Amino acid sequence: MKTVTITMKNVPDLYLEGDMITPDQFAGKTNEEIAALRTYEGRETYCLGDNFEISGDAVGATPAETKIIVKGDCTKVKYIGMNMTAGEVVVEGSCDMYTGGWMKGGKLHVKGNVDSFSGLGMEGGEFTVDGNAGNFIGASYRGDWRGMQGGVLRVKGNVGSDIGTFMNGGTLIVEGNADVHIGTHAEGGTIIIKGNANRRIGGQMVKGTIYVYGDITYMMPGFQYTKDVELEVDGDKAVFAEYIGDLGERHSKSKGQVVYGKIYRKK
Amino acid sequence: MSEILIKNGHVFDVVSGVKGDAKDIAIKDGKIVDKVSSKAKTIDASGKTVMAGALDIHAHVAGPKVNLGRWFRPEDKWYRGQMRGGIVKETSRMEQGFSIPSVFRTGYCYGRMGYTFVMEAAMPPLYARHVHEEIHDTPIIDEAALPVFGNNWFVMEYLKEKDIQKTAAYIAWLMRVTKGYGIKVVNPGGTEAWGWGLNCLGINDEVPYFDITPAEITTGLIEANEYLGLPHSVHIHPNSLGDPGNNPVTIDTMKLAAKYKPNNKFGREQVLHMTHLQFHSYGGSGWGDFCSASKEIMDYVNKHKEITFDTGNVTLDETTTMTADGPFEHHLCALNHLKWCNVDVELETGSGVVPFIYSPNVFPCAVQWATGLELALLAKDPMRTMITTDHPNAGPFTRYPRVFKWLMSKKTRDEQMAAFKNSGKVADATILNELDREITLYELSQMTRAAPAKALGLSSTRGGLATGMDADVAIYDIDPTKMPTDPETIEKVFLNASYLLKNGEIVISDGQIVFENPKKMTFWVNAKAPENKQVNRDIREKFLRYYTVTQANYEVPDSYAPHPFVIETEANV
Numbered sequence: 001m002k003t004v005t006i007t008m009k010n011v012p013d014l015y016l017e018g019d020m021i022t023p024d025q026f027a028g029k030t031n032e033e034i035a036a037l038r039t040y041e042g043r044e045t046y047c048l049g050d051n052f053e054i055s056g057d058a059v060g061a062t063p064a065e066t067k068i069i070v071k072g073d074c075t076k077v078k079y080i081g082m083n084m085t086a087g088e089v090v091v092e093g094s095c096d097m098y099t100g101g102w103m104k105g106g107k108l109h110v111k112g113n114v115d116s117f118s119g120l121g122m123e124g125g126e127f128t129v130d131g132n133a134g135n136f137i138g139a140s141y142r143g144d145w146r147g148m149q150g151g152v153l154r155v156k157g158n159v160g161s162d163i164g165t166f167m168n169g170g171t172l173i174v175e176g177n178a179d180v181h182i183g184t185h186a187e188g189g190t191i192i193i194k195g196n197a198n199r200r201i202g203g204q205m206v207k208g209t210i211y212v213y214g215d216i217t218y219m220m221p222g223f224q225y226t227k228d229v230e231l232e233v234d235g236d237k238a239v240f241a242e243y244i245g246d247l248g249e250r251h252s253k254s255k256g257q258v259v260y261g262k263i264y265r266k267k
Numbered sequence: 268m269s270e271i272l273i274k275n276g277h278v279f280d281v282v283s284g285v286k287g288d289a290k291d292i293a294i295k296d297g298k299i300v301d302k303v304s305s306k307a308k309t310i311d312a313s314g315k316t317v318m319a320g321a322l323d324i325h326a327h328v329a330g331p332k333v334n335l336g337r338w339f340r341p342e343d344k345w346y347r348g349q350m351r352g353g354i355v356k357e358t359s360r361m362e363q364g365f366s367i368p369s370v371f372r373t374g375y376c377y378g379r380m381g382y383t384f385v386m387e388a389a390m391p392p393l394y395a396r397h398v399h400e401e402i403h404d405t406p407i408i409d410e411a412a413l414p415v416f417g418n419n420w421f422v423m424e425y426l427k428e429k430d431i432q433k434t435a436a437y438i439a440w441l442m443r444v445t446k447g448y449g450i451k452v453v454n455p456g457g458t459e460a461w462g463w464g465l466n467c468l469g470i471n472d473e474v475p476y477f478d479i480t481p482a483e484i485t486t487g488l489i490e491a492n493e494y495l496g497l498p499h500s501v502h503i504h505p506n507s508l509g510d511p512g513n514n515p516v517t518i519d520t521m522k523l524a525a526k527y528k529p530n531n532k533f534g535r536e537q538v539l540h541m542t543h544l545q546f547h548s549y550g551g552s553g554w555g556d557f558c559s560a561s562k563e564i565m566d567y568v569n570k571h572k573e574i575t576f577d578t579g580n581v582t583l584d585e586t587t588t589m590t591a592d593g594p595f596e597h598h599l600c601a602l603n604h605l606k607w608c609n610v611d612v613e614l615e616t617g618s619g620v621v622p623f624i625y626s627p628n629v630f631p632c633a634v635q636w637a638t639g640l641e642l643a644l645l646a647k648d649p650m651r652t653m654i655t656t657d658h659p660n661a662g663p664f665t666r667y668p669r670v671f672k673w674l675m676s677k678k679t680r681d682e683q684m685a686a687f688k689n690s691g692k693v694a695d696a697t698i699l700n701e702l703d704r705e706i707t708l709y710e711l712s713q714m715t716r717a718a719p720a721k722a723l724g725l726s727s728t729r730g731g732l733a734t735g736m737d738a739d740v741a742i743y744d745i746d747p748t749k750m751p752t753d754p755e756t757i758e759k760v761f762l763n764a765s766y767l768l769k770n771g772e773i774v775i776s777d778g779q780i781v782f783e784n785p786k787k788m789t790f791w792v793n794a795k796a797p798e799n800k801q802v803n804r805d806i807r808e809k810f811l812r813y814y815t816v817t818q819a820n821y822e823v824p825d826s827y828a829p830h831p832f833v834i835e836t837e838a839n840v
Binding site for chain 2: 141
């Protein structure tokens with residue numbers, strides 16, 4: 001795997017749309033060609049080289065052989081790793097919204113924080129955030145019904161509200177706390193909250209699983225306790241109380257059995 | 268004013284009877300003329316195809332229903348659309364959206380495809396102001412709008428009394444105050460029945476409370492249309508749209524028109540335009556044995572000159588369905604479980620919006636795709652056949668070139684047929700594989716130019732390149748003497764004309780929009796009918812008793828359509 005490093009030299013006044021910062025766009029290009037990739041800031045068009053210093057050995061021939069290291073202050077760069085299918089991106093600091101949106105494969109690692117809508121509609125790959133994340137992580141785009149579909153999205157810090165909205169596949173792990181509205185409208189997938197969760201968890205959920213290790217401020221009234229079970233979740237063995245729901249919703253049947261979403265609370 | 272000479276292009280024009288011969292087209296002061304002076308600007312069209320500006324007889328491009336779609340589908344602007352199209356500096360406005368584009372994208376994209384006139388297919392009269400505001404904001408194309416009458420309380424009350432004069436007087440009043448073009452009928456009686464949680468699935472199902480049937484509404488409106496002598500005929504979306512086995516309802520509806528003769532001075536020969544016929548040409552009894560009934564439908568259409576139709580081709584895209592057929596949209600939402608929006612328009616109509624994915628992996632979608640193509644390929648008279656996608660219901664209008672490609676190339680049809688997940692089952696349920704016909708460029712110019720112009724009563728100025736007609740001209744980079752071996756070229760070429768002239772002004776040059784605000788007009792019909800005091804009183808009364816707006820606030824002021832083209836008609840008393 002070959003590595004190219006891009007370092008922020010001119011922090012944009014507005015927000016830079018950096019969706020070309022992916023192994024797919026970089027693969028097979030020279031440093032000059034990478035510097036010439038078109039970026040957008042507000043209604044103006046620029047080149048990637050206007051904001052970033054490009055260095056390192058030439059990138060790989062295919063996305064899978066390409067690794068990108070992003071350095072400097074990227075808190076005003078959106079869409080890093082959007083639609084990436086393979087290869088690796090490492091962001092040394094923090095970045096803005098929509099990071100890893102619709103990601104399909106490869107590895108994306110942000111060592112700082114990401115803002116809202118990151119991992120939106122993610123379909124595959126591994127996305128790890130060492131810091132905190134904003135709202136609508138692993139959710140669907142506004143109005144859409146296709147949230148996170150696959151892959152693993154791990155946030156080591158805390159997240160905001162509305163994570164996993166319309167999620168229907170993949171695994172979303174939050175090692176810190178989460179705010180309101182978790183897995184709303186979910187039709188599949190797994191959400192693991194290792195800290196505390198606020199309220200409205202699994203509202204209108206028809207399928208999928210949510211694990212909460214810490215406290216839940218209020219349970220949704222549409223969920224019903226069934227039994228205690230011993231489970232291994234993300235490497236942790238423990239006893240969980242199982243709830244089914246959301247009972248107020250339309251539920252499909254599989255082999256004669258009604259399918260419910262499930263919430264597991266660690267005992 | 269300016270003179271332009273389009274030199275040596277292969278001209279396809281029904282009106283002057285030219286079938287691809289190399290010919291010059293001279294333009295002066297926005298009209299086609301016999302010759303121009305030597306100072307005229309010349310456009311070299313050698314090796315290219317020259318046609319009149321195209322007309323779209325049925326699309327949902329302006330008004331509250333379209334905007335509702337824009338509101339509740341932000342995702343359509345995002346990854347389905349060109350994220351930031353307009354920043355590419357060809358045009359001054361953002362081009363957003365895929366199935367429900369912004370007004371600017373609508374105008375630019377129609378212009379790029381060589382279209383210069385689009386009929387907004389369903390205007391709720393109460394919201395006519397909104398329709399006209401959006402029409403005014405849409406660049407390049409001329410537009411008109413059809414107010415919906417099929418579920419209107421006045422119409423149903425007058426037709427229950429079988430009073431054509433009162434119906435006509437009301438229609439003339441409504442077309443004048445809303446600046447409408449003709450009579451649109453959507454699921455006659457059914458949308459009103461939906462207010463009671465019911466529907467009208469056949470032409471003899473009674474509308475609750477009003478005690479009238481879809482058949483009576485349809486025939487009454489045809490009589491009123493011919494009494495008023497309107498340029499367009501009744502434009503109908505029949506009952507039972509989209510239901511397996513609905514073809515008898517469609518044929519019953521067409522039979523209603525058999526006894527009527529057109530009565531107008533605009534050269535229109537039909538009395539009933541069947542819109543998006545694809546959605547009404549199904550056999551079978553459910554989704555399992557769902558099949559195409561295009562043969563039954565076209566056997567009838569081919570024999571009856573009083574009928575015209577547009578296809579409503581499914582384009583196999585993710586799109587947004589929107590119609591004044593409220594009950595249908597509810598039914599559709601129950602099938603796909605995506606989001607649903609419903610609107611009731613007091614006293615007049617209603618509408619619903621639901622996103623829909625025409626997936627090649629889903630059997631009924633593939634059958635719908637084939638059915639729409641079969642209708643056009645089975646049509647014996649291209650002058651009564653028009654190509655639409657019922658934008659955005661069966662697919663966005665930006666897919667017209669793809670439909671042209673399928674119609675013009677059996678090879679691409681076969682490839683698509685083989686690519687379906689259930690291709691064997693689809694082949695059994697349709698007859699597309701048996702149809703070898705490939706539409707020619709001349710037939711295409713009929714279906715997209717001359718036929719819609721004639722059906723809309725605009726054939727004296729639009730849809731042709733004869734001397735004296737409006738100088739709306741599209742030039743495509745395709746040489747009819749050397750048709751491309753790769754059919755994909757057809758789609759590419761028709762998606763972006765080399766040149767477009769609108770009223771003699773060059774809008775597109777070398778495939779780029781160079782002038783985005785040419786003169787554009789709103790067409791509407793000022794129908795004269797003998798004054799009927801009872802109707803005037805009824806209108807006043809309804810506004811006082813039922814409407815939430817006053818009559819004075821209902822009427823669309825001239826400032827809403829600042830560039831009108833008004834067609835005057837006299838009633839055939």
